[in-house]
Amino acid sequence: MPIIVKEESKVIIQGITGNVGRAFANRMIQYNTPLVAGVTPGKGGQYIQSIPVYNSVEEAVVLAHADTSFISIPPKFVKQAVLEAIDAGIKVIVIYSEGVPIHDSMEMVHYAKAHQVLLFGPNSAGVVSPGKANVSDIHDTILKQGKVGVVSRSGTLTYEVIEMINKMGLGVSTVVCLGGDPVIGVQHADILQRFEKDPETDTVIYIGEIGGNDEMLSAEIIKQMTKPVFAYIAGMYAPEGKRMGHAGAIIRNSSETAAQKQQILKEAGAVVLDVLVDFPRSYSDKAVINK
Structure with missing residues (x-):
C-alpha cells in the first residue's frame, strides 16, 4: 500500500x-x-x-x-x-x-x-511509489518495485542508494525526499511511522544530515519500530558554522553534528552506516542475524 x-x-x-x-x-x-x-x-x-x-x-x-x-x-x-x-x-x-x-x-x-x-519541502525532490505514482524528479526508469522504504533529506544521496538497492536485486516501496531547506514540512519521524504501518515495506533506509533536531524526534519512533532502520548521516567532517550543500545543513551546536546524531540513532536501535556504501553488507549481516 x-x-x-x-x-x-x-x-x-x-x-x-x-x-x-x-x-x-x-x-x-x-x-x-x-x-x-x-x-x-x-x-x-x-x-x-x-x-x-x-x-x-x-x-x-x-x-x-x-x-x-x-x-x-x-x-x-x-x-x-x-x-x-x-x-x-x-x-x-x-x-x-x-x-x-x-x-x-x-x-x-x-x-x-x-x-x-x-x-x-521546500527544495524537495518529491515522493514516488514505483508503479503507482511518481511526484518526484527521480526518473521512473531507475526505479524497481520492492520492499525497501527510503526517506531522505538529500536528493543526490537518494539516487545513490536507489542504485545500490537495484544492484542488490531489491527494490523500493516508497521513496520520500523531505527537502534540504532549514524549515521543511514533513520530517523523518512522520515517514518512519508510515513505513512501520506499511505492509509493503520491510526495511527502511534513513538518510539525514547535519543541522536541526530531526534525529532526536526520529529516535523516539525508531525505538518503537519492529522493522530494521539503516541510518546514514551526511556531513561527518563538516566544520561548525559552515553550510554544507543544503541551506539546512549547518551545525549550530554540538547536538547537531553527524557524530552526535549517529549516536542518538544507534541508541534508538538503528543500524548506523559510517558510509552509505556500507548498506549492502549491513543489510546482509542483519538478514543473517534474523534467520
Whole structure:
C-alpha cells in the first residue's frame, strides 16, 4: 500500500506552463502518473498534451478532483501557491522550488499542519511509489518495485542508494525526499511511522544530515519500530558554522553534528552506516542475524 501517493491520486502541477513544469508533466504522462490538470494563473484553457490548464487550484479541485500538487514556480510566489492549494482542499503538496524565504516557509509549514496537509519541502525532490505514482524528479526508469522504504533529506544521496538497492536485486516501496531547506514540512519521524504501518515495506533506509533536531524526534519512533532502520548521516567532517550543500545543513551546536546524531540513532536501535556504501553488507549481516 503506497504511503503517500498512489494510483488513485489526482495530481496537479502548479506552474505547469513553465519549462520545468512542462517537463515534469510530459514525464508523468509518459509513465502513467495520474496527472489530471495543471494550474497557471492567466493560462487557463490551454493544454499540455491532453492535460487541461486552469487559472486556479480551486478550479482543478472542482473540475478534476485534484488532491495532490507538485509546485515548481519562482520562490517568491511559492507561499501564495501553497496557501491557495491548502484552501482549495489539496492534501499532499510537494514544493520542488528552492530559495523560498525562510519566513514564508515557516508560515506555510504552520498552515499545512493546522489543516492536516502533508507538505514536502521546500527544495524537495518529491515522493514516488514505483508503479503507482511518481511526484518526484527521480526518473521512473531507475526505479524497481520492492520492499525497501527510503526517506531522505538529500536528493543526490537518494539516487545513490536507489542504485545500490537495484544492484542488490531489491527494490523500493516508497521513496520520500523531505527537502534540504532549514524549515521543511514533513520530517523523518512522520515517514518512519508510515513505513512501520506499511505492509509493503520491510526495511527502511534513513538518510539525514547535519543541522536541526530531526534525529532526536526520529529516535523516539525508531525505538518503537519492529522493522530494521539503516541510518546514514551526511556531513561527518563538516566544520561548525559552515553550510554544507543544503541551506539546512549547518551545525549550530554540538547536538547537531553527524557524530552526535549517529549516536542518538544507534541508541534508538538503528543500524548506523559510517558510509552509505556500507548498506549492502549491513543489510546482509542483519538478514543473517534474523534467520
